[in-house]
Amino acid sequence: MTQVLVLVFALLIGVIAGLRAMTAPAAVAWGAFLGWIDVDGKWSEWVAHPITVTVLTILLVGELITDQLPKTPSRKVPPQFLARLVTGGFAGAVIGSAFFxxxxxxxxxxIGAVLGTLAGAELRTRVAAARGGNDRPGAFIEDALAVVGGFLVAFLVSVV
Structure with a gap:
């Protein structure tokens, strides 16, 4: 049962990466730092280091700011999509490392990153269409979903 839950949590953190690429690694870093994700003595132990947590938190905040800019490229263009795959895979690996x-x-x-990328793009498109082309409300909704969801997933790992 534990392996199934680990894969579900990894999939969910990947979805978070699809919404906001830097949120997933920042959330798992905070989860490791706070002891929610047991990385002690594992390859991923460095993720819990205060410097790693600080750098990833700065990148997260930077991403939340730049996402609001009108010139920010679509998450579905290859570099953005690849970044989400990498950060989703990495964050999933950190969660998985706690359980080998x-x-x-x-x-x-x-896989979660692919799902989150496509679902997030669809959410933004629908909210923008409903708001006469204004996608800022969708961006804020997505920011909140990503940050709260990422930290919730990281916390729930400690329950397993």
């Missing part, structure tokens, strides 16, 4: 399921959790995180 790094490789399968990496794949689940990447």
């Amino acid at each position: 399921h790094t490789f399968s959790a990496t794949g689940a995180g990447m």
Whole structure:
């Protein structure tokens, strides 16, 4: 049962990466730092280091700001899409490392990133259409979903 839950959490953190690429690694770093994700003595132990947490938090905040800019490229263009695959896979791997399921959790995180990328783009499109082309409300909704969801997933890992 634990392996299934690990893969579900890895998939969910991947979805978060699809919404906001830097939110997933920042959330798992905070989760590791706070002891929610047990990385002690594992390859991923460095993620819990205060410097790593600080850098990823700065990148997260920067992404939340730049996402509001009108010239920000679509998440579906290759560089943006690839970034989400990488960060989703990485965040999934960190969660998986806590239970010695790094490789399968990496794949689940990447699959989640694809789902989150496509679902997030669709959400923004629909909200923009309903608001006469204004996608800023959709961006704020997505920001909140990503940040709250990312930290919720990281916390729930501690329950397993």
